[in-house]
Amino acid sequence: MEKESYKDNDKGGLLYNKLKKLISVVDELRDVGLQQYINLPRIAVLGQQSSGKSSVLESIVGIDFLPRGSGVVTRRPAELRLVHEADENSKPWAEFTELKGQKFYDFEEVRSTIDVLTDKIAGKKKGIVDKPIVITIHSHTCPDLTLIDLPGITRIPLQGSDQGKDIEKITKKMALRYVKDPRTIILAVIPANADMTTSDALQMARDLDPKGIRTIGVITKIDIMDKGTNAKRMITGQEVPLRLGYVGVKNRSQQNINDKMRVEKALNAEKLYFSSHKIYSTLPSECLGTASLTKKLTKVLFTHIKNYLPQIVKEINVKRKEVEDRLRELGPPLPEEGSEKMQLLWNMVTEFCTNFKNTIGGRYISQQDKTTKGVSGGARIKHYYYKLYKEYIGGYSATDSYSDVDIERAIKIHEGYSMPGFPSVDVFIYLLQPQLSQLREPAMECLQDVYIYLESLADELAQKVFSRFPGLIGEILEVVSRCLQDERDKTKEILECLIDSEEGYLFTNDYEYLMNRTDIVPGNKDEKKHLSSTTVFVMELRQRIDSYFNLVIRNVRDRVPKTIGHFLVKKCQDKIQFHLYSEINKNSTLNSILGEHPAITEERNDMTKSLEIMKRATKVLQRDPDITNVISFDDKLEKDLREESKENRRRPPPQNRSRQTPPSSAGPDSMSGRPSPSPGGGEFRPPVGDGSGYDRMKRESANPHMMRVQQQPNNAPLSQTQARPQQPKPIPQRSNQPRGGNAPADFGNLFGDSKS
Numbered sequence: 086m087e088k089e090s091y092k093d094n095d096k097g098g099l100l101y102n103k104l105k106k107l108i109s110v111v112d113e114l115r116d117v118g119l120q121q122y123i124n125l126p127r128i129a130v131l132g133q134q135s136s137g138k139s140s141v142l143e144s145i146v147g148i149d150f151l152p153r154g155s156g157v158v159t160r161r162p163a164e165l166r167l168v169h170e171a172d173e174n175s176k177p178w179a180e181f182t183e184l185k186g187q188k189f190y191d192f193e194e195v196r197s198t199i200d201v202l203t204d205k206i207a208g209k210k211k212g213i214v215d216k217p218i219v220i221t222i223h224s225h226t227c228p229d230l231t232l233i234d235l236p237g238i239t240r241i242p243l244q245g246s247d248q249g250k251d252i253e254k255i256t257k258k259m260a261l262r263y264v265k266d267p268r269t270i271i272l273a274v275i276p277a278n279a280d281m282t283t284s285d286a287l288q289m290a291r292d293l294d295p296k297g298i299r300t301i302g303v304i305t306k307i308d309i310m311d312k313g314t315n316a317k318r319m320i321t322g323q324e325v326p327l328r329l330g331y332v333g334v335k336n337r338s339q340q341n342i343n344d345k346m347r348v349e350k351a352l353n354a355e356k357l358y359f360s361s362h363k364i365y366s367t368l369p370s371e372c373l374g375t376a377s378l379t380k381k382l383t384k385v386l387f388t389h390i391k392n393y394l395p396q397i398v399k400e401i402n403v404k405r406k407e408v409e410d411r412l413r414e415l416g417p418p419l420p421e422e423g424s425e426k427m428q429l430l431w432n433m434v435t436e437f438c439t440n441f442k443n444t445i446g447g448r449y450i451s452q453q454d455k456t457t458k459g460v461s462g463g464a465r466i467k468h469y470y471y472k473l474y475k476e477y478i479g480g481y482s483a484t485d486s487y488s489d490v491d492i493e494r495a496i497k498i499h500e501g502y503s504m505p506g507f508p509s510v511d512v513f514i515y516l517l518q519p520q521l522s523q524l525r526e527p528a529m530e531c532l533q534d535v536y537i538y539l540e541s542l543a544d545e546l547a548q549k550v551f552s553r554f555p556g557l558i559g560e561i562l563e564v565v566s567r568c569l570q571d572e573r574d575k576t577k578e579i580l581e582c583l584i585d586s587e588e589g590y591l592f593t594n595d596y597e598y599l600m601n602r603t604d605i606v607p608g609n610k611d612e613k614k615h616l617s618s619t620t621v622f623v624m625e626l627r628q629r630i631d632s633y634f635n636l637v638i639r640n641v642r643d644r645v646p647k648t649i650g651h652f653l654v655k656k657c658q659d660k661i662q663f664h665l666y667s668e669i670n671k672n673s674t675l676n677s678i679l680g681e682h683p684a685i686t687e688e689r690n691d692m693t694k695s696l697e698i699m700k701r702a703t704k705v706l707q708r709d710p711d712i713t714n715v716i717s718f719d720d721k722l723e724k725d726l727r728e729e730s731k732e733n734r735r736r737p738p739p740q741n742r743s744r745q746t747p748p749s750s751a752g753p754d755s756m757s758g759r760p761s762p763s764p765g766g767g768e769f770r771p772p773v774g775d776g777s778g779y780d781r782m783k784r785e786s787a788n789p790h791m792m793r794v795q796q797q798p799n800n801a802p803l804s805q806t807q808a809r810p811q812q813p814k815p816i817p818q819r820s821n822q823p824r825g826g827n828a829p830a831d832f833g834n835l836f837g838d839s840k841s
Contacts, residue, residue: 132274134237137305147226297328
């Protein structure tokens, strides 16, 4: 019996080539190392210890190559990259990522190498380690798939091994790490001779994939069930429903393995077993056998990759930008030559000083952290200016703290040589001086606030610009701090003189103050006659003191910020750069400490490696633009399939096949006016049905003579809705093909009809 081909007809071959291209792209992305940063679609094989995982994998590959034995055999995850070779005469071979350049044509040697690589990492005492062995197998017997064979979930540690009492927790945790990723398809292996409702693999799969959109069940050990029992209810999903359904397989028994039965012979025996079994022969062919499992896996992986590829492309672009931005912040590697180091230092000092000026000036700089909350730079400094003496404006009166009695007493105290009716100027000074003495502290606080902010700004910028050289940051900040302190002290002296002049010498040329001679006493002249001269003096003093104090406040609110801005903020910007350049020239230690922290060097190396991987991944995706554009890919695929279908209808049937494709006996379709599609020759139909289990409509849709496809425009792809079959019409003859089906969707015959 020939092994079933993956490309039995032109339609299947065309779709197969598209599928192969998609899977090949993902494998190439995995090869360049993208899996370290972005999760890629894959298939993880999950099952309990001795559930038959290894036998299932060998049947899919078509080659004996996995270690066997008692206890836990798979002690390191095995990533199997299967590459289908078109040439059936080509000799299968394998290679290990850990042993680059070595090709293995002897698969007994492959088996022993897996043991050696496992012992190398996990030890010889049956320890389990989460470090995958990556094996690539090239063969005409295997499909294009990538599978992860996980260590079986183990409950009891092996006696005399390195396995601890928490072996179950370890194996479950390892399995969870792989299958929790929504881009991983779960292949849950369940032995038929056990209660599937208690299956750890199935329970974990249902917990992580409650919608069932990425879980396929495999029922093993069907042939060793108790007499009188069968796995029909399990396979058809009547015990534990799965949206993608189950596939029952018959693996080799231990005796078959001992007798060196080849996988090819076992696959033929599997077909014979299911076709001759009185129960299983009545079930749909797509839910029985390794060939059906392989097709289902390939179809589901194809759809999975197609759905996630646009998101993967987007994640690659985002990651690449993040890496490029970080590398820009880290700067180039440290030069070796002393002159180049000095030039690098000068460039960084210039960048630091420029950023310092630009931040204060409110100009945009690319290095500024966009996540900084609140105001910064010149806006922060002006904020300190705006709040200076704010409590003294807006209706503040300098004489509110004095009663009329207080002012009258001050007038009497300072009568001295003054003429009656003319109060002494000393009264004015006496009452105003306590208010003027309050101006000094706010001015000094404003100066200190600006100084502290400039220091913090310098520290923040130095941490960014000189982040590569932690030892240099302290030296730079010390020079900056000395410069700021010098300018602050000079500015403080100027402010002291300014406040002293306001307190010690009362004078104004303010026009409004000098011309302010309006009546200070309301009412008519008769009423004013009754006011005493003292009362008039008190009222006039209040007005003059308030007016003069407001005038002083207006002056110092302008002069204090101007003094701080000119003598501290502005001058320090120029002097910091001058002092830093001078320090570099005369201080040799700055050049000697120009050493990069090992963590910075390591991070740059990691970022450079990441960027290289992102670039290589981008090249892989850009090789075929249709691959990265799912809509374009689907349209092109549909168009190719329609053209292929038209060509098939014009082509005479082949004469060398044992089974001829029957002519369309159904006659013209009453709905579309064209012949009904014949098996293997109709147009490609996207998946239909919800795949929720053993469904009668899907069973009947297996009969090609009962399908009706609505006619489409020449250039329009078939949509999911348009491709759904209409209600089947009764037909006089009975189809000889198996009925039913628990596949998740009617994918059609992907690779053509099976050949017996």
